[in-house]
Every structure is written in C-alpha cells, then in structure tokens.
Amino acid sequence: MVRFKHRYLLCEVVSDDSRCRLSLDDRVLVGLGRDTTARVHGTFGAAACSVGFAVRYLNAYTGIVLLLCRKEFYQPLWSALPFITYLENKGHRYPCFFNTLHVGGTIRTCQKFLIQYNRRQLLILLQKCTDEGEREAIQKAVTRSSLLEEEESAEEELSDSAGEATKATE
Amino acid sequence: MTATYERVVYKNPSEHHYMKVCLEFQEHSTGLTAAQFKQLLVLALKDLFGEVGAALPLDVLTYEEKSLSAILRIGSSGLAKLWSSLTLLGSYKGKKCAFRVIQVSPFLLALSGNSRELVLD
Numbered sequence: 001m002v003r004f005k006h007r008y009l010l011c012e013v014v015s016d017d018s019r020c021r022l023s024l025d026d027r028v029l030v031g032l033g034r035d036t037t038a039r040v041h042g043t044f045g046a047a048a049c050s051v052g053f054a055v056r057y058l059n060a061y062t063g064i065v066l067l068l069c070r071k072e073f074y075q076p077l078w079s080a081l082p083f084i085t086y087l088e089n090k091g092h093r094y095p096c097f098f099n100t101l102h103v104g105g106t107i108r109t110c111q112k113f114l115i116q117y118n119r120r121q122l123l124i125l126l127q128k129c130t131d132e133g134e135r136e137a138i139q140k141a142v143t144r145s146s147l148l149e150e151e152e153s154a155e156e157e158l159s160d161s162a163g164e165a166t167k168a169t170e
Numbered sequence: 171m172t173a174t175y176e177r178v179v180y181k182n183p184s185e186h187h188y189m190k191v192c193l194e195f196q197e198h199s200t201g202l203t204a205a206q207f208k209q210l211l212v213l214a215l216k217d218l219f220g221e222v223g224a225a226l227p228l229d230v231l232t233y234e235e236k237s238l239s240a241i242l243r244i245g246s247s248g249l250a251k252l253w254s255s256l257t258l259l260g261s262y263k264g265k266k267c268a269f270r271v272i273q274v275s276p277f278l279l280a281l282s283g284n285s286r287e288l289v290l291d
Contacts, residue, residue: 042220079222 015096023089
C-alpha cells in the first residue's frame with residue numbers, strides 16, 4: 001500500500017543539571033536537531049531529515065522525548081543525536097546528552113516499550129533510594145503498576161481467546 | 171537445436187573510483203597550490219554533506235598548477251557525493267569558479283587515454 005512510513009525515535013535526555021529537563025521545549029528541540037544534522041550531514045542531510053521531523057511527545061519530569069521522522073532519512077538524524085551536547089534556554093546552557101532507547105515504526109510500539117522501561121526503572125529506583133518517604137512512594141507506585149500489568153495481560157488473554165473463538169466459529 | 175549461452179559475471183567491484191577534473195575560474199589568472207586545491211574539495215564536501223562528507227577518503231593523485239587539472243581518487247561509495255558536491259561548488263574565496271569533470275573510471279589506467287581528444291590522421 002502506498003503511504004508515508006515513519007520511524008519514531010524514543011530518546012532520554014540525560015543531564016547532571018536538574019533544571020535542564022524542565023527547560024525542554026519542542027521548538028527548541030526541533031531547531032537544535034536540525035542544526036546538529038546540518039553540522040554533521042551538511043545541507044543535504046538537514047533538508048532530507050527536516051521534511052517529516054517533529055516532536056511527538058515530551059515529558060519534562062523524566063526527560064523522555066519521542067521524535068518522528070521519515071523512514072528513508074531517520075539514520076542521519078539518529079547518527080546526529082550524539083553530537084547534541086547542550087540545551088540552550090533563555091541564554092543558559094545546560095550540558096546534556098541524548099540516549100536513544102527505542103526505534104519503532106508506530107507510536108503504539110514505542111508506548112509499549114516505554115511502559116515496560118518505566119516499570120524496570122521503578123524497580124531500579126527502589127533498590128537505589130535512600131530516604132524512607134521516597135521508598136514508600138516508590139513501593140506504592142510499583143504495586144500499582146504491577147496490578148495494572150496483570151489487568152493488561154488478562155485483557156490481552158481475553159481478546160486473544162475471543163479472537164480464537166470467532167476464528168473457530170468461522 | 172538451441173545454442174547454450176554462458177554468461178560470466180565478475181563480482182569484483184573496484185574499491186576506488188578515479189576522476190579527472192579541471193577547475194575553471196571566471197578570472198583566469200587565479201592560481202592554487204595543491205594544498206589549497208585539496209582544501210577546496212573538502213570544503214565543497216563539507217558544505218553539502220557535513221562532517222561525515224568531509225571525512226570521506228579522498229586523495230588528489232596528481233595536480234597541475236598551470237592548467238588547474240587533477241586526478242582524484244575516492245572510495246566507490248562516495249563517488250555520487252563527491253560528484254554532486256563538485257557540481258554545486260560555486261565560488262572559492264569570493265571568486266566564481268566551476269569544476270569540469272573530464273573522465274570518471276573505476277580503473278586508473280583508463281584515464282591515460284581519452285577518446286574525445288583522439289586525433290585521427
């Protein structure tokens with residue numbers, strides 16, 4: 001079928017400075033991504049990547065960014081991400097780097113991966129945290145997410161068995 | 171009676187491509203040293219293809235300062251990039267110039283003879 005295929009790059013912005021993540025803005029990111037691709041891959045690379053380039057999801061608290069680009073030109077953009085070394089906001093420069101977690105073809109696959117990744121991160125945080133109050137909050141979050149996980153897998157089983165039943169009757 | 175045909179295909183693509191090029195300036199009196207010529211090539215690649223393009227394995231095998239002609243060697247994957255950046259190069263230090271590509275071949279020996287300049291007696 002004829003349609004424009006895309007690649008979604010799920011990245012995490014890692015920085016020592018805590019103000020860096022709060023200053024994430026989608027326009028700033030689009031400009032920064034385009035400038036860095038122009039530096040690394042020249043006018044051709046920048047123009048090729050900018051056609052379908054957009055920021056689809058931005059989480060300032062965890063620093064997770066979902067970038068959209070065309071399937072034919074996602075590699076120059078992906079290879080230019082390590083060259084982004086700082087985020088600039090109102091004249092302040094915050095050093096940071098982009099960690100790519102997942103490349104997916106649709107937003108749904110990226111969302112599934114992000115949910116699993118966040119669950120694993122919660123468990124890691126539980127091991128590493130030092131404060132009692134923090135520990136309780138994280139434990140609550142972990143139990144809530146595991147309940148949701150059981151609900152989700154039960155739903156999937158139900159829909160699978162319903163699908164099998166309809167196939168059998170056909 | 172059908173004749174049997176045999177097709178022999180050699181899958182040895184050569185690693186390098188060789189280009190014979192000539193640089194023409196609008197003012198014919200400009201001269202370039204070999205180092206300035208190579209810098210011009212790298213600048214053209216960097217303009218169109220960025221740092222990755224400027225890092226392509228490019229060599230200037232011969233260079234004649236009087237006629238501003240040279241033989242270049244480039245890895246085969248970078249031929250299209252080099253040729254397109256030579257085409258789109260418009261000026262050097264404010265002076266207008268253009269690259270004329272005379273011959274391109276995967277074999278260096280082929281650049282020694284040019285059938286266009288062949289004089290038949």
